[in-house]
Amino acid sequence: MHSMAARTLFDxxxxxxxxxxxxxxxxxxxxxxxxxxxxxxxxxxxxxxxxGLQVRNPERAYAVPDHLVSSAPGRSGGNAEWSNLQxxxxxxxxxxxxxxxFDVNDAEQGIVHVIGPELGLTQxxxxxxxxxxxxxxxxxxxxxxxxxxSSELVHVLATQTIVQKRPRRLRVHFSGxxxxxxxAKDLILYLIGREGAAAGTGYAVEYxxxxxxxxxxxxxxTLCNLxxxxxxxxxxxxxxxxxxxxxxxxxxxxxxxDWDAATTAWRALRSDAGxxxxxxxxxxxxxxxxxxxxxxxxxxxxAVSARVPDxxxxxxxxxxxAMHKAxxxxxxxxxxxxxxxxxxxxxxxSCTNSRLVDLRRAAMLVQRAGRRVAPHVxxxxxxxxxxxxxxxxxxxxxxxxxxxxxxWREPGCALCVGANGELIAPGERCVSTSNRNFVGRQGPQAxxxxxxxxxxxxxxLAGEIADAREF
Amino acid sequence: xxxFTVLNSVAAPLMLANVDTDLIIxxxxxxxxxxxxxxxxxxxxxxxxxxxxxxxxxxxxxPPWRGARxxxxxxxxxxxxxxxxxxxxxxxxxxxxxxxxxFGDIFYNNCIQNGMLPLRLAAEQVESLAAEAKNVGGEIxxxxxxQQVRTASGRLLAFDIEPGQRETLLKGLDAISLTLAYxxxxxxxxxxxxxxxxxxxxxx
Numbered sequence: 018m019h020s021m022a023a024r025t026l027f028d029x030x031x032x033x034x035x036x037x038x039x040x041x042x043x044x045x046x047x048x049x050x051x052x053x054x055x056x057x058x059x060x061x062x063x064x065x066x067x068x069g070l071q072v073r074n075p076e077r078a079y080a081v082p083d084h085l086v087s088s089a090p091g092r093s094g095g096n097a098e099w100s101n102l103q104x105x106x107x108x109x110x111x112x113x114x115x116x117x118x119f120d121v122n123d124a125e126q127g128i129v130h131v132i133g134p135e136l137g138l139t140q141x142x143x144x145x146x147x148x149x150x151x152x153x154x155x156x157x158x159x160x161x162x163x164x165x166x167s168s169e170l171v172h173v174l175a176t177q178t179i180v181q182k183r184p185r186r187l188r189v190h191f192s193g194x195x196x197x198x199x200x201a202k203d204l205i206l207y208l209i210g211r212e213g214a215a216a217g218t219g220y221a222v223e224y225x226x227x228x229x230x231x232x233x234x235x236x237x238x239t240l241c242n243l244x245x246x247x248x249x250x251x252x253x254x255x256x257x258x259x260x261x262x263x264x265x266x267x268x269x270x271x272x273x274x275d276w277d278a279a280t281t282a283w284r285a286l287r288s289d290a291g292x293x294x295x296x297x298x299x300x301x302x303x304x305x306x307x308x309x310x311x312x313x314x315x316x317x318x319x320a321v322s323a324r325v326p327d328x329x330x331x332x333x334x335x336x337x338x339a340m341h342k343a344x345x346x347x348x349x350x351x352x353x354x355x356x357x358x359x360x361x362x363x364x365x366x367s368c369t370n371s372r373l374v375d376l377r378r379a380a381m382l383v384q385r386a387g388r389r390v391a392p393h394v395x396x397x398x399x400x401x402x403x404x405x406x407x408x409x410x411x412x413x414x415x416x417x418x419x420x421x422x423x424x425w426r427e428p429g430c431a432l433c434v435g436a437n438g439e440l441i442a443p444g445e446r447c448v449s450t451s452n453r454n455f456v457g458r459q460g461p462q463a464x465x466x467x468x469x470x471x472x473x474x475x476x477x478l479a480g481e482i483a484d485a486r487e488f
Numbered sequence: 489x490x491x492f493t494v495l496n497s498v499a500a501p502l503m504l505a506n507v508d509t510d511l512i513i514x515x516x517x518x519x520x521x522x523x524x525x526x527x528x529x530x531x532x533x534x535x536x537x538x539x540x541x542x543x544x545x546x547x548x549x550x551p552p553w554r555g556a557r558x559x560x561x562x563x564x565x566x567x568x569x570x571x572x573x574x575x576x577x578x579x580x581x582x583x584x585x586x587x588x589x590x591f592g593d594i595f596y597n598n599c600i601q602n603g604m605l606p607l608r609l610a611a612e613q614v615e616s617l618a619a620e621a622k623n624v625g626g627e628i629x630x631x632x633x634x635q636q637v638r639t640a641s642g643r644l645l646a647f648d649i650e651p652g653q654r655e656t657l658l659k660g661l662d663a664i665s666l667t668l669a670y671x672x673x674x675x676x677x678x679x680x681x682x683x684x685x686x687x688x689x690x691x692x
Contacts, residue, residue, distance in 0.1 A: 248567060
């Protein structure tokens with residue numbers, strides 16, 4: 018049906034994983050790899066055990082504690098007894114089933130969506146799932162990847178398959194190149210702001226165009242990571258020479274003769290000319306400015322040069338009410354310039370923006386500015402993985418951050434979601450490179466402004482929201 | 489899994505857009521407590537004041553909506569995090585059906601996995617249900633087999649659902665046992681894949 022005509026990248030990936038057609042556009046799909054973290058992964062293993070089921074292919078599962086681990090220097094586990102119980106539970110479940118675990122202080126530990134690509138576990142053409150909505154990140158390498166709940170994860174562990182309705186196909190074409198000082202984070206926030214938090218619902222999204230070809234792999238990961246923030250649980254970029262170069266030599270990447278066979282197969286993974294999408298969106302990447310969110314949804318984003326929007330300017334009554342609520346929560350006034358808003362905290366980290374390139378750019382800004390973190394600000398840098406941390410230290414990035422007054426911490430999800438108990442205090446304002454500015458996300462009554470790593474670094478130095486291009 | 493057939497209840501007109509799963513249940517509550525204990529913490533930030541008293545302004549703290557088994561919401565309900573605990577928290581609160589114009593994709597599937605009906609209606613229809621709930625009150629009836637909502641005033645609204653998901657809910661089917669029947673096909677797929685992508689099958 019789909020295989021004869023010109024196909025999209027998504028169609029090729031989907032068709033290659035169909036074990037059985039269940040009718041009504043629903044298929045039983047083979048899962049190539051499943052990633053387990055200390056929250057949903059452990060929960061799924063526990064449920065599997067409770068139901069007396071078996072792990073069908075333990076060699077296809079990889080586990081890592083990331084949400085619950087402390088990010089404090091010298092940490093050995095979680096920050097609380099209950100988190101250590103979960104981490105220990107994950108350990109013993111992995112032990113029981115023979116699942117590869119990257120333990121708390123192992124050389125490979127890190128945020129699941131950072132270590133997957135980094136270790137070469139994520140490869141073009143693979144179907145990857147994880148009990149985590151930011152699994153869309155892995156699509157940056159041309160994998161078909163999405164986040165699932167823990168019941169679906171039990172199903173995957175027990176059967177190595179997932180039952181799924183075929184989503185519709187959407188392509189976002191970014192023409193032109195990013196202006197200096199503008200990052201992948203700005204590009205995707207801009208798109209979410211323009212299209213809305215639900216626009217991608219029901220779609221598998223492919224990002225394409227000049228701005229994407231030019232983007233480094235880390236930038237593509239940031240882009241795909243935030244797909245879920247406009248509703249698309251799948252986001253992807255077709256693999257190209259940059260993808261292959263980036264993967265080559267990574268611990269789980271194919272080697273020698275395998276490498277040639279694999280890359281030949283990967284090169285075919287792109288949308289054919291004339292392939293049909295259910296929806297196409299055009300974005301002029303040149304026009305995008307550094308973004309900062311003002312509200313409590315990732316769609317509430319503006320250019321850093323802009324003013325906080327006025328709810329009375331919209332005719333949509335429900336939207337107006339939601340904007341008022343968001344502004345009240347955020348302690349902002351309509352019409353005020355967003356730049357210059359005093360902040361208390363800065364968080365550079367999370368599966369969105371904690372990779373080496375992110376830290377390098379932030380550190381370069383700090384070095385260039387020759388300034389220290391403002392005295393009233395507490396600023397954290399949390400590398401995405403042990404490997405990122407090691408490489409950053411080898412380059413001296415940790416010294417740049419530490420000398421400027423940032424804290425240099427241990428890899429994990431940390432302040433992005435506060436599952437490890439590390440939170441922003443009520444009423445405090447944080448510029449964060451993470452992915453969600455939801456009410457209470459970083460702690461009850463915490464106020465989150467999402468931005469790129471350079472914007473976060475600039476805010477730390479200025480002590481207020483600031484335009485990174487001015488540093 | 490509990491079957492979903494017909495549900496009669498008042499429908500609480502929550503009518504917020506983009507309700508994210510962090511708002512439904514905070515991650516720390518979810519992982520410190522077990523299923524069955526989450527009801528008290530559903531919508532925590534809306535439900536309680538800073539001194540832990542109930543917020544009388546919040547809809548679900550008000551009669552007749554307290555204990556409603558049906559929620560009415562605006563678009564993109566259950567967006568954000570994949571945490572299945574969002575469904576469990578609603579379940580523990582007594583909710584069995586959410587009616588909205590659209591849902592977060594992952595949340596939607598999580599509902600089906602747990603016997604909860606995520607019911608899509610056009611935005612105008614959800615708004616009309618909300619208006620009726622506020623102005624007239626009374627129970628509405630959701631009939632999954634007939635794919636029909638009967639409003640308090642007796643209007644009938646048809647809704648769509650994917651046939652397999654409908655059957656799963658109606659019969660309370662277990663997805664894993666159904667899939668285990670495909671074991672031979674899964675074996676065959678993996679054998680073929682070993683030939684097609686041998687590099688995935690060598691030890692790192």
